[in-house]
Amino acid sequence: MSTRDNLVKSTQALLWERGYVGTSPKAIQQRAGAGQGSMYHHFAGKEELARAALDRTAAELRAGVDVQLSGSGTALQRISAYLRRERDILKGCPIGGLTQDPDVMAAPALREPVGETLTWLCTRLAGVLTEGLDTGELSPALDPAATAAAIVAALQGGYVLARAADSATPFEQAVEGILALLTAHTIH
Numbered sequence: 001m002s003t004r005d006n007l008v009k010s011t012q013a014l015l016w017e018r019g020y021v022g023t024s025p026k027a028i029q030q031r032a033g034a035g036q037g038s039m040y041h042h043f044a045g046k047e048e049l050a051r052a053a054l055d056r057t058a059a060e061l062r063a064g065v066d067v068q069l070s071g072s073g074t075a076l077q078r079i080s081a082y083l084r085r086e087r088d089i090l091k092g093c094p095i096g097g098l099t100q101d102p103d104v105m106a107a108p109a110l111r112e113p114v115g116e117t118l119t120w121l122c123t124r125l126a127g128v129l130t131e132g133l134d135t136g137e138l139s140p141a142l143d144p145a146a147t148a149a150a151i152v153a154a155l156q157g158g159y160v161l162a163r164a165a166d167s168a169t170p171f172e173q174a175v176e177g178i179l180a181l182l183t184a185h186t187i188h
Contacts, residue, residue: 004042006032011053016094020050020103020110051109057094058117069124075132076182079125083155083175089168092159099156122148139185147182154178 001009010031014023025046029039043049068082095117104110125148132138158174 003032003034003038007034007039007042007049008052008056011049012057012094015050015053015057015098016091019098019101021101023050047107047109051113054095054098054110054113058113061095061117062120065121065124069128074137075128075135076137076179076186078128079151079182080179082125083151083178089159089162089171090166092163093156096156096159118152122152124148125151136187138182139187142185150181151178 007028010028011023014027014031018027023046025036025039028034028046028049029036032039039049043052064085065082068085069078071078071081073081095114098104098110098114099118104114122145126144129138129142129144129147133140133142133144154174154177155171158171161170161174162168164170
């Protein structure tokens with residue numbers, strides 16, 4: 001792995017663990033095993049490096065979600081696979097958690113990939129729900145865009161509740177609640 005890649009990967013991990021303010025250039029360099037000169041050779045500064053890390057995190061998240069939502073099965077089965085996928089619940093969402101970081105939200109270059117990723121997720125889920133409507137699996141009473149937004153909001157809220165309780169249980173309950181609501185809109 002190149003020094004640039006090590007810097008980006010280290011920044012990804014630190015942003016998820018500590019947020020933007022808690023991610024110092026020194027911490028990045030230590031984790032990456034890179035010197036200060038290497039960091040500034042590849043990036044103009046911390047914000048540019050953080051943007052590269054956020055872009056990579058967003059791309060990885062999208063790819064993982066897309067695998068689950070593009071798989072075989074009904075719309076509900078694919079959404080269930082996405083909701084129940086393996087994840088580090090108590091660490092929270094590596095993208096959604098950054099919405100609580102005032103420094104990320106104050107910097108347009110950092111806020112952009114966060115907002116774009118959450119919008120993409122809502123759009124992608126709405127597309128799967130629309131497929132469910134088109135195949136007659138789901139009730140026409142279901143609004144795909146509103147339901148997708150509710151799914152994303154419940155997931156992000158589930159992370160918050162789980163972290164506050166120091167237990168995965170609230171997140172798992174949120175997932176089961178979403179699936180129960182979707183199941184209620186399934187046409188048998």
